[in-house]
Amino acid sequence: MEIQIAPIRDTNTTIAINLTPGTHDINFYVTSPDWYQYVAIGIGNAMEDALILVMGHTEPFFDPNVKVTVHYSAVTENLDIIVHGTCHSCHALAASHIEFNRSLPLIWAVGPSLSLESDDLDAPIRRHISYGKFTVDAETATGSPPKLSEFRSADGKNIGVLFQEDEAVIVDRRPRNGIVHGVLYAIAALALAPIDFLVAGLLAAGHASRARKRTCAWTHYATATVYTGFVFAALVPGMMISRDHIRTRKYTTPHQIIGLITVALMGSMFIWGLALLFLKRSATKRNQALFEVGSKLKLSASHRWVSRIVWLLLLINIGLGLKLAEHRPIFILGYVALAGGMVVVLVPIYFCVWWCARRRRKEETETESHELPVIYDNYHR
Structure with a gap:
């Protein structure tokens, strides 16, 4: 199964990545408790100049060159956000120094325990309260786009992911x-x-x-x-x-x-x-x-x-x-x-x-x- 999955246990969040061969599309699957204001995934080692997808109850995007298709999104009975989507041409839009090889660096973050309550693209989201980095094998993750059921069946498992540090760095809620x-x-x-x-x-x-x-x-x-x-x-x-x-x-x-x-x-x-x-x-x-x-x-x-x-x-x-x-x-x-x-x-x-x-x-x-x-x-x- 061509999926790389990162279970972030400290935040009860799971991030899964798949790359469609012959295209620059990136398929993603994210689950996280809905009490977080947002969940974010970025390509690179740092936020600066990184392509970042921010997901809450909706999926806003700021760069007009980025097209995102949401295949499935819901809030489960357990109050978990589930988002399954495809970021079109995200491979090409990533920073030029990023290489999609066996050590593709990714960053993630979750927002504070507040409801965003807005679909505005300029919504003033707060600073993340937890973040981290991990590395995936982009070559192994390249394959036919998995179905939602395949993502769900692997939810919570660590498949091909190497955390660059502790799973989660907790940010002081009160700076x-x-x-x-x-x-x-x-x-x-x-x-x-x-x-x-x-x-x-x-x-x-x-x-x-x-x-x-x-x-x-x-x-x-x-x-x-x-x-x-x-x-x-x-x-x-x-x-x-x-x-x-x-x-x-x-x-x-x-x-x-x-x-x-x-x-x-x-x-x-x-x-x-x-x-x-x-x-x-x-x-x-x-x-x-x-x-x-x-x-x-x-x-x-x-x-x-x-x-x-x-x-x-x-x-x-x-x-x-x-x-x-x-x-x-x-x-x-x-x-x-x-x-x-x-x-x-x-x-x-x-x-x-x-x-x-x-x-x-x-x-x-x-x-x-x-x-x-x-x-x-x-x-x-």
């Missing part, structure tokens, strides 16, 4: 990079940002001695540094996990675009804050006013408002990230409720701080407007 990325982002947006804004508001609103103001200022610089550090740290695992998925490799998703904008703005605001600190300390040492009152207020206000916009973008982007990762709607709604509740609680607090800071700036403006002529006269005596 660590994604978890680290999300946790760091959440800590930055839901904890560190509110604390930093509160400290900055108290610094602007307080009426205290110079020593106490200096302590409050250094506290703000410390919280801002930690806050910025967490955001930049979250960027690293985010970029790493982006390389694992086709949709995210070009950084065109809303989550990635907003994330890069947020990081750029945050870095700019951090440098802006350090520059304001340096200029203020330099002016204080010379016993001079830092800027004219209007310019000083514009620079400080710009720093505050851009920082608030960054925080808002962080909150929105976490939700977009949860959607991109295809988390359950209840989880996304839970985050929206948490973020919304936090904003409702913090807005009155920030309003009180803003009102106090506004009064203080008004008093300082009136004081500086009376003192400027005196400073000017003393400077030119």
